[in-house]
Amino acid sequence: MMKINVLQAKKEIGSQETFEFVTSAGEIDLEDESPWTGSEIKVDGELTNNGRVLKIKGVIHATAKYQCSYCLEDFTTQMDIPFGDDYQENSSEEVDEEADLAYYNGDEIDIADLVRESIILAEPLKIVCSKSCRGLCPQCGINLNTAKCSCSDDVIDPRLAVLSQLLK
Incomplete structure (x- = not known):
């Protein structure tokens, strides 16, 4: 109380x-x-x-x-x-x-x-x-606060891959 x-x-x-x-x-x-x-x-x-x-x-x-x-x-x-x-x-x-x-x-x-x-x-x-x-790496799931991963930052969402052709 x-x-x-x-x-x-x-x-x-x-x-x-x-x-x-x-x-x-x-x-x-x-x-x-x-x-x-x-x-x-x-x-x-x-x-x-x-x-x-x-x-x-x-x-x-x-x-x-x-x-x-x-x-x-x-x-x-x-x-x-x-x-x-x-x-x-x-x-x-x-x-x-x-x-x-x-x-x-x-x-x-x-x-x-x-x-x-x-x-x-x-x-x-x-x-x-x-x-x-910094959260988790979206590719490998490693905690970015405690370790660095070797994943590439330039991974493109497959649904938007067609748009990358416009830049060429």
């Missing part, structure tokens, strides 16, 4: 409190096959009462294990994922469906869903071990 006690913060406008949690992928219901499985997830943040809402913001520090899309090598990377949301106490007559707010009841806010969502949204679309990754 990642619950923040907001009892003191609700009493005083302008009050700020810090919080810290250490959790794992399993505890916040991330899938078993996720790159976060087996690593410690640390959450640091701050709760602020601005008079209208309780603002929660912070950073998630986690280590992910991926396979590079170019060279297929496994690698580990440290990610710092920012997160934040505004919370308003849920009173039955004041729920505004169009407002970009999260609601809470009582004296605690559970941020597990916010943390899980932030981690999922931070997943990269293209997973690359480094900006300079």
Whole structure:
């Protein structure tokens, strides 16, 4: 559970409190096959009462294990994922469906869903071990980051071979 006690913060406008949690992928219901499985997830943040809402913001520090899309090598990377949301106490007559707010009841806010969502949204679309990754040779399949192959660079796709005649 990642619950923040907001009892003191609700009493005083302008009050700020810090919080810290250490959790794992399993505890916040991330899938078993996720790159976060087996690593410690640390959450640091701050709760602020601005008079209208309780603002929660912070950073998630986690280590992910991926396979590079170019060279297929496994690698580990440290990610710092920012997160934040505004919370308003849920009173039955004041729920505004169009407002970009999260609601809470009582004296605690559970941020597990916010943390899980932030981690999922931070997943990269293209997973690359480094900006300079050269990938695999398309002819022989050797990892070009660790070895040099003797394959020719001027191999022409057979479907386009007819076009090479135009250059002659």
